[in-house]
């Protein structure tokens with residue numbers, strides 16, 4: 003059959019310990035979850051603030067369903083938009099201290115919309131070498147030439163901008179918090195260099211949304227670069243605990259995206275419960291900084307604990323903590339051992355990270371109690387010793 007090659011490819015993945023075994027979760031997403039009938043400590047989701055099962059947000063979503071139904075019916079540019087979507091965009095713009103915001107179906111989609119709307123054939127993109135897959139795909143779709151700069155290295159970016167022709171449109175793109183290493187882009191330095199060479203600047207703050215800045219306002223707020231970064235892409239699928247993407251920036255940039263962002267023009271909008279829950283999430287963050295503070299306290303406690311046990315947590319300074327292991331098989335085996343001991347943290351292997359850089363990625367949440375963090379450290383100690391990692 004014409005598709006026989008697929009079976010062979012899948013078997014190759016299994017033989018190389020690269021097959022992604024997707025587990026089925028039988029409970030709501032929280033600090034504890036149930037898989038295969040077993041209760042586990044959850045250090046796997048991007049549910050940074052523990053909002054994925056928040057009662058207030060659920061109530062708001064249910065009320066919105068009662069009033070507006072479930073789906074938006076069609077693409078906004080063709081069939082009109084709903085008051086709820088406008089309300090979310092206005093609330094997000096105010097929260098992020100940006101002139102305007104446009105929402106997309108997901109963060110991935112936001113990158114596919116934004117990048118090709120800003121640059122095209124003959125233009126230049128300067129992209130951090132560790133940028134997320136959705137940025138890489140957005141760059142490919144744009145047909146602009148991509149120049150990769152060394153990870154989080156503003157000097158290398160400057161060298162590359164300097165060497166580029168002056169009269170070509172340029173876009174610099176960086177992740178905010180890097181999703182596999184947990185380090186933070188030096189956005190202040192990247193901004194200085196980008197503006198010096200007349201390049202537009204875009205940051206994808208998927209893992210900084212609800213995490214960095216005052217009350218989770220994101221990386222632009224963290225570096226106080228309001229009005230200076232041309233486009234801030236974000237997601238509501240992580241700290242907000244819901245689903246959805248966004249882009250924030252100057253009014254004219256956002257207006258342009260509503261005219262030329264292809265997923266905005268050709269794909270239906272976020273669903274009503276999602277939009278309503280996101281509105282409630284913004285309200286919660288505006289009301290109190292407690293969840294963001296708790297998230298960082300938890301992350302700092304766990305990182306220090308893992309380091310003290312002798313684990314290598316790489317360059318993480320955020321709630322994303324990699325436990326660096328190297329070989330794919332070691333990471334897969336360790337994830338299985340952790341699971342057997344009651345902790346869910348997945349192995350991250352090639353191609354998500356380079357070969358030889360496999361790891362367990364430990365994701366923190368404000369929802370974890372101190373007891374749960376101590377329990378997690380005990381499990382890591384037991385498994386780490388058993389596997390001669392520490």
Ligand SMILES: Cc1ncc(COP(=O)(O)O)c(C=O)c1O
Nearest residue numbers: 108109110134136181208237239
């Ligand atoms: C940096 C970055 N951008 C975008 C996305 C995609 O976000 P979403 O899940 O909302 O599509 C992710 C998700 O992993 C991410 O890490």
